[in-house]
Amino acid sequence: MMHSAEQGAFRALADPTRRQILVHLAQSEMTIGEVCDRFDITRGAVKKHLIILEEGNLISVHPKGRERINRLEPMALKTVADWLEYFSHFWDSKLGDLKSAIESNQKSTKENDNG
Amino acid sequence: MMHSAEQGAFRALADPTRRQILVHLAQSEMTIGEVCDRFDITRGAVKKHLIILEEGNLISVHPKGRERINRLEPMALKTVADWLEYFSHFWDSKLGDLKSAIESNQKSTKENDNG
DNA sequence: TTTTCATAATACCTTTTGGTATCATTTAAA
DNA sequence: TTTAAATGATACCAAAAGGTATTATGAAAA
Numbered sequence: 001m002m003h004s005a006e007q008g009a010f011r012a013l014a015d016p017t018r019r020q021i022l023v024h025l026a027q028s029e030m031t032i033g034e035v036c037d038r039f040d041i042t043r044g045a046v047k048k049h050l051i052i053l054e055e056g057n058l059i060s061v062h063p064k065g066r067e068r069i070n071r072l073e074p075m076a077l078k079t080v081a082d083w084l085e086y087f088s089h090f091w092d093s094k095l096g097d098l099k100s101a102i103e104s105n106q107k108s109t110k111e112n113d114n115g
Numbered sequence: 116m117m118h119s120a121e122q123g124a125f126r127a128l129a130d131p132t133r134r135q136i137l138v139h140l141a142q143s144e145m146t147i148g149e150v151c152d153r154f155d156i157t158r159g160a161v162k163k164h165l166i167i168l169e170e171g172n173l174i175s176v177h178p179k180g181r182e183r184i185n186r187l188e189p190m191a192l193k194t195v196a197d198w199l200e201y202f203s204h205f206w207d208s209k210l211g212d213l214k215s216a217i218e219s220n221q222k223s224t225k226e227n228d229n230g
Numbered sequence: 231t232t233t234t235c236a237t238a239a240t241a242c243c244t245t246t247t248g249g250t251a252t253c254a255t256t257t258a259a260a
Numbered sequence: 261t262t263t264a265a266a267t268g269a270t271a272c273c274a275a276a277a278g279g280t281a282t283t284a285t286g287a288a289a290a
Binding site: 003004007010011013014016019022023026072074075077078080081083084085086087088090091 | 118119122125126128129131134137138141187189190192193195196198199200201202203205206
């Protein structure tokens with residue numbers, strides 16, 4: 001099946017535990033054990049979340065002795081932010097009302113990366 | 116169960132068909148029938164996607180005679196963009212490398228809305 | 231009033247998801 | 261060289277997701 005570049009990241013972000021893990025990794029990189037200490041689920045569950053985060057390129061994993069360091073990879077988050085930015089004129093527009101913003105959008109945009 | 120304000124939106128955005136629907140609704144509001152015309156799935160499937168988008172406050176639905184108009188609600192997207200912005204210093208930082216950005220983050224941030 | 235059109239609702243099916251428990255593997259330490 | 265620690269892998273389970281087909285409703289049109 002076809003997957004857009006950001007699909008893996010959107011999928012990973014859908015789960016609150018995974019978003020929480022990203023917040024923790026934004027403070028410092030961690031081993032799996034250290035991530036587990038911050039949640040009340042089993043190591044196996046945490047491991048699965050880390051795999052999904054890795055598949056979405058939101059983290060990278062680096063072996064170090066018998067440990068494995070999990071590190072935030074912010075560029076995948078930027079991919080998501082970029083997708084959202086396509087809609088940003090709806091909320092930071094000076095027009096102030098949605099109807100006008102959509103009409104303005106219809107005039108200016110026919111094709112786009114989100115389509 | 117506790118749900119953060121943005122949980123419904125993140126959940127809705129995880130599916131590529133639903134993201135596509137939002138792109139279409141950014142062009143103009145549409146009835147369900149008009150949304151269906153743009154996809155190769157059944158009306159029932161589209162309806163379910165619209166319900167999930169509505170649950171995430173990403174769209175609102177407005178009865179009009181025997182039709183129901185689906186309208187983009189951009190503020191829920193802003194909620195998601197705001198969550199992501201917490202991480203933005205990792206990619207737009209002048210520091211340029213992640214290690215420094217995380218160390219800088221450790222100094223400046225102890226608690227935050229994402230935590 | 232009787233159709234017809236746009237939509238809602240429900241039952242059902244398969245795959246994915248989020249979790250557990252258990253066993254295997256690899257590396258550091260005694 | 262054993263032993264302990266950190267992690268990986270697998271089988272299993274219940275619930276949620278994404279889809280279909282079918283039936284029901286409610287408003288517009290003939």
